[in-house]
Amino acid sequence: LRLVIAEYEVGWIPxxxxxxxxxxxxxxxxxxxxxxSAYFNRQVYxxxxxxxxxxxxxxxxxxxxxxxxNDYPHGGGIWPYSDEVIExxxxxxxxxxxxKVLGENVAKVYGMPIPEPMARQPAPDAEAIWKRPxxxxxxxxxxxxxxxx
Numbered sequence: 001l002r003l004v005i006a007e008y009e010v011g012w013i014p015x016x017x018x019x020x021x022x023x024x025x026x027x028x029x030x031x032x033x034x035x036x037s038a039y040f041n042r043q044v045y046x047x048x049x050x051x052x053x054x055x056x057x058x059x060x061x062x063x064x065x066x067x068x069x070n071d072y073p074h075g076g077g078i079w080p081y082s083d084e085v086i087e088x089x090x091x092x093x094x095x096x097x098x099x100k101v102l103g104e105n106v107a108k109v110y111g112m113p114i115p116e117p118m119a120r121q122p123a124p125d126a127e128a129i130w131k132r133p134x135x136x137x138x139x140x141x142x143x144x145x146x147x148x149x
Contacts (some may be wrong), residue, residue, distance in 0.1 A: 011053030
């Protein structure tokens with residue numbers, strides 16, 4: 001069984017799994033052979049679009065379980081700024097991790113080949129139609145004023 005958690009972002013997952021493992025305590029008494037996080041790592045995947053915390057945590061956790069998405073054509077999605085959001089949230093990662101998160105993981109989950117990359121197509125009225133200045137915020141930080149908080 002494989003499970004894909006969609007549209008909840010991913011930054012919360014590493015903490016939740018750490019807490020779940022701690023609270024599971026003696027997993028044998030629950031009938032579990034493995035820690036809850038081990039089941040997650042083996043069988044669960046999660047999607048994200050613009051999750052700075054998730055992108056930051058990918059340096060240490062989630063490279064095999066997180067799937068980037070853009071939610072096109074929904075109004076809450078990040079299209080046509082996908083490449084900018086990818087650079088802002090994942091630009092610090094090495095090429096191997098980026099390749100997994102941007103395509104290899106989803107291809108593995110669904111047993112599909114990875115298509116050839118497509119060049120960005122012009123979206124002439126994008127700024128007029130899709131006004132989302134938060135998409136262009138550069139990088140991730142824990143500094144609240146920089147985050148706009």
